[in-house]
Amino acid sequence: MSTLELSAPVETRELTFGQAIYEALAEEMRRDERVVVLGEDVAEAGTVFKVLSGLVDEFGTKRVIDTPISEPGFTGIGVGAAMTGLRPVIDIMFGDFLTLVMDQLVNQAAKTHYMSGGKLKVPMVLRTTLGATRRSAAQHSQSLQALVSHIPGLKVVLPSTPYDAKGLLKTAIRDDNPVVFMEDKMNYQQKGHVPAEEYILPFGVADIKRAGNDVTVVATSSMVTVALAAANLLAADGISAEIIDPRTTVPLDSATLISSAKKTGRAVVIDEGHRSYGVTAEIAATIAEHAFYYLDAPVLRFGAMDVPIPFSPVLEDLTVPTPEQVAAGVRKLCSGN
Amino acid sequence: MTTKEGITNEQANENRGQSGGERWLHMYRQMRRIRWFEQNANELYLSAKMPGLTHLSVGQEAVAVGVCEALQPTDYITSTHRGHGHCLAKGAKLDLMFAELLGKAPGYCRGKGGSMHIADQEHGNLGANAIVGAGAAIATGAAFSAKMLGNQRVAVCFVGEGALGQGLLYEVMNMAALWRLPVLYLCENNFYNEYTHFTQTTAGEILARPAAFGIPAKEVDGQDVKAVFGQASQFVDRLRNGDGPAFLLCHTYRVHGHHVGDINRTYYRSKEEEQEWKAKRDPLQIHRDWLLQEQYTNEEELAAMDREIQAEAEAAVQFALSAPYPDLTEVDQHVYA
Numbered sequence: 103m104s105t106l107e108l109s110a111p112v113e114t115r116e117l118t119f120g121q122a123i124y125e126a127l128a129e130e131m132r133r134d135e136r137v138v139v140l141g142e143d144v145a146e147a148g149t150v151f152k153v154l155s156g157l158v159d160e161f162g163t164k165r166v167i168d169t170p171i172s173e174p175g176f177t178g179i180g181v182g183a184a185m186t187g188l189r190p191v192i193d194i195m196f197g198d199f200l201t202l203v204m205d206q207l208v209n210q211a212a213k214t215h216y217m218s219g220g221k222l223k224v225p226m227v228l229r230t231t232l233g234a235t236r237r238s239a240a241q242h243s244q245s246l247q248a249l250v251s252h253i254p255g256l257k258v259v260l261p262s263t264p265y266d267a268k269g270l271l272k273t274a275i276r277d278d279n280p281v282v283f284m285e286d287k288m289n290y291q292q293k294g295h296v297p298a299e300e301y302i303l304p305f306g307v308a309d310i311k312r313a314g315n316d317v318t319v320v321a322t323s324s325m326v327t328v329a330l331a332a333a334n335l336l337a338a339d340g341i342s343a344e345i346i347d348p349r350t351t352v353p354l355d356s357a358t359l360i361s362s363a364k365k366t367g368r369a370v371v372i373d374e375g376h377r378s379y380g381v382t383a384e385i386a387a388t389i390a391e392h393a394f395y396y397l398d399a400p401v402l403r404f405g406a407m408d409v410p411i412p413f414s415p416v417l418e419d420l421t422v423p424t425p426e427q428v429a430a431g432v433r434k435l436c437s438g439n
Numbered sequence: 440m441t442t443k444e445g446i447t448n449e450q451a452n453e454n455r456g457q458s459g460g461e462r463w464l465h466m467y468r469q470m471r472r473i474r475w476f477e478q479n480a481n482e483l484y485l486s487a488k489m490p491g492l493t494h495l496s497v498g499q500e501a502v503a504v505g506v507c508e509a510l511q512p513t514d515y516i517t518s519t520h521r522g523h524g525h526c527l528a529k530g531a532k533l534d535l536m537f538a539e540l541l542g543k544a545p546g547y548c549r550g551k552g553g554s555m556h557i558a559d560q561e562h563g564n565l566g567a568n569a570i571v572g573a574g575a576a577i578a579t580g581a582a583f584s585a586k587m588l589g590n591q592r593v594a595v596c597f598v599g600e601g602a603l604g605q606g607l608l609y610e611v612m613n614m615a616a617l618w619r620l621p622v623l624y625l626c627e628n629n630f631y632n633e634y635t636h637f638t639q640t641t642a643g644e645i646l647a648r649p650a651a652f653g654i655p656a657k658e659v660d661g662q663d664v665k666a667v668f669g670q671a672s673q674f675v676d677r678l679r680n681g682d683g684p685a686f687l688l689c690h691t692y693r694v695h696g697h698h699v700g701d702i703n704r705t706y707y708r709s710k711e712e713e714q715e716w717k718a719k720r721d722p723l724q725i726h727r728d729w730l731l732q733e734q735y736t737n738e739e740e741l742a743a744m745d746r747e748i749q750a751e752a753e754a755a756v757q758f759a760l761s762a763p764y765p766d767l768t769e770v771d772q773h774v775y776a
Contacts, residue, residue: 138587164587170617175576175610182580185565186515187588205607209570210577218558218566219549220773254774278776 114295120153122264122296123229123285126271127154127191129300131161134189137275138165140176141193150195151231151290173199177206177228181280184226185214189275194230197284198244203228211280212255227274231287232260233324233374234411234422243411243418245374247322248381250282251351257281257305258352262326264294266349269303276302286324286374306353310362314344317368317432320359320385321347325372325404331425332432341436351381356388363389364396368435370404372423377405399435404428460735466508466664467730468744470500470723473524475752476533477695480523480540480554484699488760490542493554496524498662498694501722502627503528505667506595506687509675515563515581515594517574520555521629521693522567525597530562533752537759544765545758551765551773563592572598572605575624579611582622582684593621593678595671601632603641603648612684616652621678623671624649624686627661629693634707649686661689662722665729692716 117125131137139157141149145168148155158166169176173194180190194200200207211224232245251258257279261267267285274281311326312333321329326347333343344362348355363369369389373381382403389401404423412418477497483489496503503524507516510529518525526536531547539546540554547557558566565581568574578596585592602608603626615622632640649656655677659666667689674685694717696704704713730736 170610170613172610172613174607175579175614178573178576178607179580179583179611179614182517182565182577182582182594183584183587184580185577186581186584188584205570205573206576210568210573214558214566215776216773217548217552217556218560218773219547219551220776221548221560222558222566223776225776257775 113298115298116293117264117296118290119264119267119285119292119294120151120290122268122294123153123271124157125296126268126275128157128160130272130275131165134275136187136189137191138167138183138188139191139193140167140169140180142169142171142195144168144193149193151287153290154193173202174206177203178210180226180228181206181210181214181224184211184224184280185222189225190227191275192226192228194228196242197230197232197246198241200230200246200249207250207256207280207282208253212253215279216255223278224280225278227271227281227283229283229285232284233286233288234406234418235288237413237415237418239413240410245324245406247284247351247373248375248379251381251384255280256352257350259283259305259350260323261285261349262289262311262323262347264292264296266303266309266347268296269301270305270349272302273305277305284323288324303349305350306355308346308348308355308358310344310358311347312343312345314342314366316342316366316436317344317370318359318362318366319343319345319370319372319428319432321345321372322351322374322381324374325423328423328425328428329372332428335425335429336432339433341432343432348385354385354388356392359385359389360392363393367396367398369393369397370402370428370432370435372404372428374406374422376408377403378408380405399438402431402435404431462508463665463726463730463735466504466668467723467726468748469504469508469528470664470726471745471748472533472751473500473503473527474723475748476523476527476536479537479752479756481695481699483540483756489540491553492698492700493540494521494698495695496521496693498716498721499627499629499691500524501664501667501726502625502661502689502691503597505664506597506625506671508668509671510593510595513563514592515565515578515585516597517565517578517581517594518557518567518597519571519574519599520567520569521599522557522597523554526557526559526564526567529559529564531557531559531564533755534758537755538762541759541762542764543759543762545762549765549769572602572608574598575602575605575608576611579615579620579622582615582620583618585621586618591679593623593675595623595625597625597627600626600628600630600637600641600645602626603645604632609648612649612652612654612686615684616654619681619683621681622684623674623678624654624684625671626686626688627691628688629691631693631697631707633697634701636707645688646686654684654686656686656688658688658690661691662720662725664722664726692720
């Protein structure tokens, strides 16, 4: 099966992001009986976000397994199961809980293939969430993709549309490596066109969400929507922004980012993780290293403010980049001031 | 001959298709091979031929051998930083083990793992682990796979008493009990969490911990290979019958320091204590005396066996010393499968 291009004339339906995730899982579970889902409230409850509602009806409680509230335990069981013939999909309700499974991801899953000299494999997917603005306070609002992107041996997926989510999750489940798949929880109800026909999407291939000539805006996950809104504001000012979604931070399609930055001569990077030492820093450095002589201005970055995400709505809203902030930054970049 | 737990050794042997004499002699041979391996590893360290450090299991051989002899080649184990004995008892070869300790290309992990990470998939060894207790989740995951795939395999998780301090162990024991997984938690109490006596770190009764999850738990003299084998065999039969997990506590002693560089130990234990265990509780001596007493063998045959094993060990060391280091291009191989 080949990758379908959205531009190809295929029959599509409108699905929400959550429905696209569900379809990917259900299709892969039908296709491969080694795929099992483990997590808190994944079966009858269908997860707290209701993304998996109905999955247990088709596949039963032997393959859609409610676990105790023991993230390190069931993630570690997933690692061992992946090493011995299953393809577990681990559900970690909030990305903030990645901190609880760092040993299982960082010291175990990520290193097993390398440390064993290539003998053992860990074909496991860890699905989790990211994103603020749900008024959920500091322990349910983080976007910790930088933590996992830092670790060799892990792959990291950050889909921004239903189409990408479905195609990339199917690829993640078929991958022989540990994959961290991060879903923007504010995005579950977002709708988009998804082909009726089965398809997969490759890792390490960025998608140009909007073509443009004046500035390259690299945006991930939740920030793609912000970037697209900023592009609309900029279009009114006659500035044409090219929006690029890397879709996977590991592997990173640096070639597409670099070539766009060379074309436009200006680059902005937006990711909802904290700005310091984050995904934006890595992408900005990649562009600076490879497109420096083509740039008319320094690379600009937007990320979550370097504070724990506060509860109070008036404070929380200050911490996440907005289209207006991005547009203002780009205008400044383009004016040369 | 009856072990303290009641199973007759002849019964245990019949289950495993070998006559008593052959079985008991084979166990002595395996313990002797481990002892030679560890002594040579220590010498490689002292003569500065081995990079880094290693953790020796001298004094604990009866646990590794008694348990692994109760298993089939396709059964799984996970091991610890003090894992040479487990690996050898499960079928690993001396030469490839030494090569791994020296970071050489023919080593079990192509020199990428070293002493603390030996994995030998061919013999069901899912890897030694340098994070205390982490193997518990991996072994439980392997048992999860075995149950799911219905392949009749079982998993043994070797942990030291130090792992009793890790919450992960209790998370996975809980799930193993809930889901009736075929996993044996094998706790080697060698008295010392690194440099601290276990009574300073372990509240209550050890066996009360598995009992809290409804997991059957027994303790045996870990210096008596027959006792270990007898009880391990009973538990392995239980696992294979689908009756759920078990916990076996083996009382043993770490004759050497925490690692090969831990020479001055009087601040945490007395020389008299060490001497007492070496003189009176050495598992090889105990089994040797019994073999002679029961006339399963004679001094001449044992001396010939010793010479044979010594020659094997020396050849294995020479093999490792003369083996090539990995090609430098291997440094970034096996990061991803």
